[in-house]
Each structure stands twice: as structure tokens, then as C-alpha cells.
Amino acid sequence: MSFTVADIHRLIEDWAPSATAQSYDNVGLLVGRISRPVNKVLVALDVTPQIVDEAIEQGADCLLVHHPLIFKPLKRLTDDSLESSLALRLAEAGIALYAAHTNLDAARDGVSFQLARELGVKQPEFLSTMPESVVKVVVFCPVDAAENVRSAMFAAGAGRIGAYSDCSFSSAGSGTFKADEGTNPAIGSAGGPREQVSELRMEMEVTRWHLGKVIKAMKSAHPYEEVAYDVIPVEQSFRDAGIGAVGNLPAAVSLGSFLDTVAKVLDNPALRIVGDVETPVQRVAVCGGSGSDFIGLAMRAGADVYVTADITYHRYFEVLDQTGNPRMALVNAGHFETERCTEDLLVDRLTPSFPGVRFFTTKHRTAPVRTWVTSRH
Numbered sequence: 001m002s003f004t005v006a007d008i009h010r011l012i013e014d015w016a017p018s019a020t021a022q023s024y025d026n027v028g029l030l031v032g033r034i035s036r037p038v039n040k041v042l043v044a045l046d047v048t049p050q051i052v053d054e055a056i057e058q059g060a061d062c063l064l065v066h067h068p069l070i071f072k073p074l075k076r077l078t079d080d081s082l083e084s085s086l087a088l089r090l091a092e093a094g095i096a097l098y099a100a101h102t103n104l105d106a107a108r109d110g111v112s113f114q115l116a117r118e119l120g121v122k123q124p125e126f127l128s129t130m131p132e133s134v135v136k137v138v139v140f141c142p143v144d145a146a147e148n149v150r151s152a153m154f155a156a157g158a159g160r161i162g163a164y165s166d167c168s169f170s171s172a173g174s175g176t177f178k179a180d181e182g183t184n185p186a187i188g189s190a191g192g193p194r195e196q197v198s199e200l201r202m203e204m205e206v207t208r209w210h211l212g213k214v215i216k217a218m219k220s221a222h223p224y225e226e227v228a229y230d231v232i233p234v235e236q237s238f239r240d241a242g243i244g245a246v247g248n249l250p251a252a253v254s255l256g257s258f259l260d261t262v263a264k265v266l267d268n269p270a271l272r273i274v275g276d277v278e279t280p281v282q283r284v285a286v287c288g289g290s291g292s293d294f295i296g297l298a299m300r301a302g303a304d305v306y307v308t309a310d311i312t313y314h315r316y317f318e319v320l321d322q323t324g325n326p327r328m329a330l331v332n333a334g335h336f337e338t339e340r341c342t343e344d345l346l347v348d349r350l351t352p353s354f355p356g357v358r359f360f361t362t363k364h365r366t367a368p369v370r371t372w373v374t375s376r377h
């Protein structure tokens with residue numbers, strides 16, 4: 001069996017749709033051709049010169065990364081800057097570069113779920129599901145064409161609720177229309193009298209990222225020249241995309257003992273923390289990478305401790321109550337360190353779906369920054 005970058009793209013779209021990425025992000029195929037055959041895929045958190053060397057030495061066809069190499073538009077593809085020179089080298093070597101970033105952060109069993117599990121959390125859940133991710137599509141359709149339209153919409157991704165598919169509701173009624181001159185009506189004739197037709201009102205839920213495809217499929221299966229339909233915002237959100245992760249350790253441990261686990265698992269000997277090390281902790285919230293915006297969410301989720309990175313000084317105050325005591329322990333465990341689990345996550349998730357393709361993690365530590373722990377005290 002042979003595979004291309006397009007097959008990798010399809011699997012990632014299914015698991016971590018690119019539409020769930022943050023608006024500033026730049027995910028998907030960044031360098032190379034989608035039709036490129038793949039046999040060897042190097043997986044890393046970042047693109048660095050060492051990673052490009054490794055990809056070339058190992059004969060990789062594709063480099064799959066978490067952090068996109070290209071964020072801002074590049075004006076030229078030369079050796080002038082680090083990012084353009086790396087993109088040029090990859091293009092010259094014929095290595096495709098694919099990034100799964102904030103879409104993978106937002107995915108069920110994505111970055112934060114993996115981090116939570118590595119820290120001992122059983123059955124993590126999202127800190128919050130993704131708001132405004134679901135809409136309801138209502139379409140009016142003549143009774144005899146309804147099944148066709150319904151099936152086309154389901155096939156395009158509509159009507160999924162949790163583990164159920166093909167979910168819809170139909171109610172019968174009658175529709176009216178009058179076809180003006182110049183139209184090509186499926187029922188009646190142009191310039192004819194007002195028609196009254198037995199129609200079904202069909203409604204189903206659609207995620208925002210399936211909406212375009214669903215509307216297109218609906219229109220092409222529908223017999224009418226002008227299809228009457230509504231797209232309505234709903235309060236529900238998609239359950240398979242969200243923010244962070246939270247869950248319980250099998251048993252409560254002291255914060256100090258939990259921090260030892262964090263330091264060991266994440267290979268970070270110096271953690272910045274708020275909290276009393278004697279306090280018992282069992283409910284653990286995490287967000288791989290920059291998660292300081294979700295400190296409030298973690299507290300509302302009842303977390304005893306929240307592990308994330310990139311916490312700036314003033315944000316540590318957010319966990320303190322009126323008396324200055326921490327309502328929740330807060331741990332700054334490093335951006336690279338809290339996301340490094342993504343490399344194994346991608347390899348483990350993709351390998352079973354691509355027999356014959358070798359996915360392997362880099363042997364390099366791609367973070368330019370390290371922690372200095374002095375021995376002179």
C-alpha cells in the first residue's frame with residue numbers, strides 16, 4: 001500500500017480539524033506537494049536546522065511538526081532569515097512540511113489529553129468545549145426528494161451528535177412559491193401561478209467546519225433551483241474539540257510529590273509554582289504550551305493544581321484569594337516540556353493507520369532555551 005501527504009492530511013483533519021485552529025495560526029501543509037508519496041515521516045515539535053539535517057540524513061519524505069515554521073507571510077525564500085532558509089532547504093530537499101498546532105491542542109486525545117495522561121490523570125476531559133462550534137441547518141424540501149437530500153447532508157458531515165450519526169428531525173408542511181419569468185422551476189412553470197407543494201422541514205446539527213461542504217452537498221442533491229434553508233446558531237458545542245484537559249489522579253498526593261512527578265516526567269528540574277507543597281492534590285488540570293488564559297477555567301473546573309507554561313508574573317496572582325492564599329496550585333512547567341509529549345502522540349496515533357510508513361521522533365531537543373540549575377549554592 002502506498003500513501004501520500006494527502007492521506008496524512010485526511011487523518012489529521014478527521015482527528016483535529018484545521019477549522020478548530022486559532023485564527024492567528026497557520027496549520028496544514030506549509031512546504032511541498034500534497035501528492036508527495038510518503039515512506040518516512042520525521043516528527044518534531046519545532047523546525048530547526050538540526051531537524052532539517054536529520055530529515056535529510058534519515059531520508060524522510062515528510063516532516064510533521066507541532067509549531068508551524070511559517071507564521072507571517074514570507075517575502076522571499078532565501079537564506080536571509082532562519083525561517084525562510086529552513087523552508088528553502090526543505091523545498092530543495094523535496095521534504096514536505098506539515099504542521100498540526102492549535103488544532104491539535106483543541107483535539108480530543110490531542111496535546112493536553114496526552115500531557116494529562118503522562119502526569120497520571122485517568123480519563124481526562126476538556127476544561128471547556130469549543131464555543132460556537134455547532135450550528136443547526138434547516139432545509140425545506142419536497143417529500144419525494146427528502147431522502148436524497150438528507151443522505152447527501154449526512155455524507156458531508158451533518159447530523160453527528162456524540163457517537164451517533166445520521167441524526168435529523170423532519171416535520172411535514174406545505175411550501176408555496178411562484179416562479180418568475182426566466183426561472184427554471186422543478187415544479188410548475190416560469191411565469192405560472194403560485195404553486196403549493198408538500199414539503200418536509202428537515203433540521204440537523206453541523207459543526208462550523210463541515211458547514212460549507214454540507215450546504216454544497218444539500219444544494220446539489222436538492223431538486224429546486226433556489227433552495228430555502230436557514231443556518232441557526234445554537235448553544236451546544238462540539239464535544240470533540242476544546243481547551244486543555246482536566247481529570248483525577250487515582251489517589252490524592254501532596255503537591256510536593258506531584259511536582260516531583262511533573263519534574264521527572266517532563267524532564268524539567270526547575271518548576272515555578274504557586275502553592276503549599278503539603279496540600280493534597282487529586283484533581284489536575286493541564287494545558288500544554290501557553291495556557292495562562294485558562295487559569296480561571298481550571299479553577300472553575302475544581303482543579304487542585306493547574307500545569308501549563310508561559311505564565312507571566314502578574315498572572316500568578318489570579319489564583320490567590322482575598323487573604324492571599326492560593327485557591328489552586330499553579331505550575332509553570334515550560335512550553336517545550338509540556339508539549340514534548342506531542343511527538344510520541346503523533347507517532348503513536350499515525351503509525352497504525354499507515355502500514356509500511358515509518359513515523360519516528362527526532363533525537364534532538366528543539367527548544368533553544370534550557371533551564372540552568374546551579375550547583376553552587
Ligand SMILES: [Zn+2]
Pocket residue numbers: 067288289290335339
Ligand atoms: Zn506550543
